[in-house]
Amino acid sequence: MNKPYFDNRTRNYLTKLQYTDDFTVDDVKSIVKEQMNNNLSDVEINVYHSKDLNIGSESGFDGSAIHIYNKDQNINEVYYIFRGTAKFEDIYYNATGIATASNNVQIMDAENFYKIVQHKLPKTKQHLYGDGHSLGGHLITSLALKTQAFSDVRGLNDAPINVYQLSRYDLNFAEFLRIHTGEVNPNKIKEETITALARDFYKEQSKVISHTRVKGDPLYSQSFPGKLYIGEQIHYIGDLETRDFPDVGQYPLSNLAKYSPHLTLDKLRYESKVGSLFWLVRETDQRFGSEGVEYVMTNWQDILRRSAARPEGQLALGASATYLLYTAQQALRSPGILYQSYEVKSNWHLVHNHTLDALISYYNEQHDTKQTIYQIQDVISGEYVLLNKQDLREFGLRYEHAIEQKYLILQELRTFLHQEIDDLYDEVKRDLNAKMTSLESSPGSIVSTPKRSTGGVLGGSFSDFRTLDRIEFDRSFKPMDEAITNPVYNVINQIENEINHLESFVSSFQATYLEMFATDESIASSIGPYAR
Known part of the structure; x- marks a missing residue:
């Protein structure tokens, strides 16, 4: 720019x-x-x-x-x-x-x-x-x-x-x-x-x-x-600790209204009055325009005097006065209006903050009285969120750290899959080979089975035994079962996908938001190139 x-x-x-x-x-x-x-x-x-x-x-x-x-x-x-x-x-x-x-x-x-x-x-x-x-x-x-x-x-x-x-x-x-x-x-x-x-x-x-x-x-x-x-x-x-001025268009006791039927009804009345006020402003503009409204405000006393001199005017004034009195009575009985009135009165001194003189005065002060907030669209929800510079700096650093940690985990899994798991399998095979060698050298220690004599079913004895003189094992091993390696491969693929997603997101973050910091070298340098 x-x-x-x-x-x-x-x-x-x-x-x-x-x-x-x-x-x-x-x-x-x-x-x-x-x-x-x-x-x-x-x-x-x-x-x-x-x-x-x-x-x-x-x-x-x-x-x-x-x-x-x-x-x-x-x-x-x-x-x-x-x-x-x-x-x-x-x-x-x-x-x-x-x-x-x-x-x-x-x-x-x-x-x-x-x-x-x-x-x-x-x-x-x-x-x-x-x-x-x-x-x-x-x-x-x-x-x-x-x-x-x-x-x-x-x-x-x-x-x-x-x-x-x-x-x-x-x-x-x-x-x-x-x-x-x-x-x-x-x-x-x-x-x-x-x-x-x-x-x-x-x-x-x-x-x-x-x-x-x-x-x-x-x-x-x-x-x-x-x-x-x-x-x-x-x-x-200005003073960044200053609280916000009350929003008179919103019912001030909404949190309490969740638990109180009386306040719930009061909230409905409050919101209805606000809506009616907006409607009245629109209707007044469409019917009379600014010149008509200004004329009424300037000549209201004369208008009232002339209206009071006519029967239909007296009726209209009476109805209007009755309605205004009823509205005033409702307002005095409304917890929301009373509380809002108190909040506005308590914070009325903040009206000065709206003036251009106040803005210029605060603007000329030191930078520790300033804070920049960025309106950023969340890439997942699509909602707009407000973040300050420190939030953005920490946001970028957290994502950079997350990518680094996932790369470390990925490296450890690959090492486990292609080296450690093979070493473990080789160790198992060595143990089995040693056991087979030991058994082949002393086959008699494996099994001895009794031998029935030929004296008939009721004759003879079981005192004679048949023994193994020699044994030989098949020492060929099947490849490692995929049921062992597949879960590891699945985890690796999942982490690789997460890394790709994070890097794509950070790349988008850079392309979209680094323009904000073109005049702020400290922020721009702290964000750095995250994408690998």
Whole structure:
């Protein structure tokens, strides 16, 4: 992968610029000078803002693009930066776009901005980079997945993508879903199925996507249908011992509900209320849109006053008040809601961890406050698991040790089969030969049989004996019975198959994951060449 002109720390500060009003080229130069001690004298810089292109005024989308160019040095890079939540339209999109997948207006504006900027730039080969905080991380990730054009994308305390929303936005993905499921309406596809298909469809582009997250960031903990953080790396920063913020979408007493009918019923009510809330958000978006909702929120007092002046309005207000009172009473009697409220209040200080200022502050600290987690697909189960660098190092070393041990066992079995077992057989034959020699030298010691006299049945005696004067054994031995060697051969074949499987797996591990450590020589060297 091409190394970006701007390092990650500089890109963090450039992302923060997006929260200011229409930053300039001089603002960019000031940050680069401060962070990289580079005055950018060797490149041409242009800055493009979505506002200047009249994009996002209705949806709330706010993005910028920084283009640096030097033809002689083969520098042609574009840094797309998308802002997070800052106003009502953003909050509305968070609820109706990310959480409930009922609209994609900001993603469409983000793509429109991208297309216009790309049209303005030189048509020579470009390297595109993307950064976004919170909502902006969701937007830049979604755009990168659809366009397949970015070399590196970083979400900073970013909101996840929603695979159901993505199926509305990216028609190629929607067609992929139809082919593999036969379902025209993606909303009818089970969440685990559409998530797995999304990982498969965007497998290549996801390799350039990473997430940098302050430990304890409240946004990461929240769950909703279709939520997916796609990408191979998650960089945790800050106090790594910080507990996760409560997930308000999940019933907090699920473990206890297994043993309590009362809590089981409370869990069903809790989950029903969450589902109803998602439904209400979707319906509100489809019926009124952001402008209608904003109007209601701005003029709610006047709306109530006018409604109260009409009989049908009075009836509607009375019914609504009764329902709200009933809902409030249920909430106060719900152990799950009370416990969740307490947990949220107790961890409310973690809300600060979501801010870009907190992320930049922790990012600038020493490396012992950082931990990188890799999202890796298990080759056996197909499930995605999270592993840190130490886990991966130990994982590789364990497999290397396992292969070495199996080779040692294989060598010992082969030695036993082709040498020790023959020696044992020869020893048995030597013992038998010695016994036969001894018996042949004294045949009388083998057997003496009584000889009946000829005096008739009732006459004679048994005092006379017939003795062996000479004996000779057949000293030829049959080959060793296969019943003795076959079990050993079977064990050898089984171990050889296990070694082949392990070596194939490790080879696949190298081919797939060593790219992750291209910038980490200590990890790459510790993995080493396992396959023999």
